[in-house]
Amino acid sequence: MTLPSAAHDLLALDSLLSDEERAFREEVRDWVDARIRPNIAGWFADGVFPTEIAPELGRLGVLGASLKGYGCPGRSAVEYGLAAFELEAGDSGIRTFVSVQGSLAMSAIHKWGSEEQKQEWLPRMAAGEIIGCFGLTEPTAGSDPSSMATHARRDGDDWIISGAKRWIGLASVAQLAIIWADTYEGIRGFIVPTSTPGFTATPIEPKLSMRASVQCDIELDEVRVPASAQLPEARGLRAPFSCLNEARYGIVWGAMGAARDSFLAALRYSQERQQFGRPLAGYQLTQEKLANMVVELEKGTLLALHLGRQKDAGLLTPEQISLGKLSNVREAIAICREARTVFGGNGVTLDFSPLRHANNLESVRTYEGTDEVHTLILGQAVTGLSAFR
Structure with a gap:
């Protein structure tokens, strides 16, 4: 049945959007209709996040959508918002993937990383070739990250990170993690490849929510990373x-x-x-x-x-x-x-x-x-x- 036009836009909010904004929204909506709606009930029922869609989302231009340079789409904030709207109309788990990848992991590197780190990671993350996660919250430090127990200490030219993180989206399917840890310099951020010895990510199951997504516990057991893994501009909880x-x-x-x-x-x-x-x-x-x-x-x-x-x-x-x-x-x-x-x-x-x-x-x-x-x-x-x- 065809719905009346008022059902879609009672306040004529579309008139407040530019032609470019509407076109991008429709592109994302069409992708959701084709790729998410036919499959989401099964993914949700089975507790599966479809990692194969990551490169598709990269081609769609929604990974790090509003970041500029380094292969990122450079979209406006409104365009990114419209994409988030359409993605979550499909399922929160899909929009959450885009958020963890772009707003958290990529944003941390873009805002606080070195030029070398940006060049190394951001183009491949924007393309969906590499998945990232963001390790901030802990089993006993959710709403109060200032009490985090994860710590990093210097050992020669390296850093050694130990601790635990909880409810970390994508951690078990990610290739890199942005890990926040307390140091003698205060809270600092590190880029940690998930293949590093001592890094373990375990999906949290069973869940009654966000089933077409993945959230994990992370254990960091004397994880050794080089000094170049530190985000040089990231200092404190800011x-x-x-x-x-x-x-x-x-x-x-x-x-x-x-x-x-x-x-x-x-x-x-x-x-x-x-x-x-x-x-x-x-x-x-x-x-x-x-x-x-x-x-x-x-x-x-x-x-x-x-x-x-x-x-x-x-x-x-x-x-x-x-x-x-x-x-x-x-x-x-x-x-x-x-x-x-x-x-x-x-x-x-x-x-x-x-x-x-x-x-x-x-x-x-x-x-x-x-x-x-x-x-x-x-x-x-x-x-x-x-x-x-």
Whole structure:
């Protein structure tokens, strides 16, 4: 059934995009329709991340999308956001791969690496030939990375790294890891090939969320790397936090992609499913659900676009990113859960996307800063007082 045009863009937000932005979005959307939608239920059910799509995403120009030079696409922040939106409409796990690869691992090298490191790694990562991961969080240091126990010590010209990381996306399929460790100089970052002796990545299973993705425990047992592995410009937590903000920005967009997919799925189903002699869409209670969904979907998408324009203008602040991440993920989960109710019992199967999206978003609301962390960031911004401790 053809949906009314208002279902796709009630506020005419497309009019706020350039022709180039719309064309790139459509290119990503077409790829998701062709490669992700036919396969995602199986990948999710089997707990499989399809590593074969990495080079395809490289050719699509979404790996390190907004990074410039070194073979990176050099797209605008809004273009990257639109790509994140479409990728997460397919599945959060796919958008998460792009985020870990580009916003975290590649961004760390691009922002804080040496010229030699950039030349060595970024072109192949942008092409999807090499997969990276980002080792910051630990078993006892999630929301408080300042308490990390992983440490690195000098041994001649080398560094020896020991410790543990947890919930590290892609670690078991990655060829390199950006590892953050405490040193006598403070927090420093290191590029660690995952083939290095002493580096072990173990996928975390079973999971109820992000099943078409991979998150791991990492053990670092006296991992020896040369001095050239250190990111020379990365000093203190400011360095990894700058990468986290890049990832959080993508989430602001991506969450709305999951919400849109769930809303449109529920709308289609409600128009086709007959109950008591008429379509579900013809009942007031169903229309109330759909109306509430579209209100928050349009508001969240407009917020994402505004933050994208701010970022392209060099005006985006960490507090604004926190507002966007907190609000859009929270509302996206509510939309996906409400959309599931339109399907009745059918909604708990993988034949339909809303509950899969809702389950995934439970992870999204937790990583790159929990709801509580972003609430406190906003609380400090509006009061001038820190309540973290």
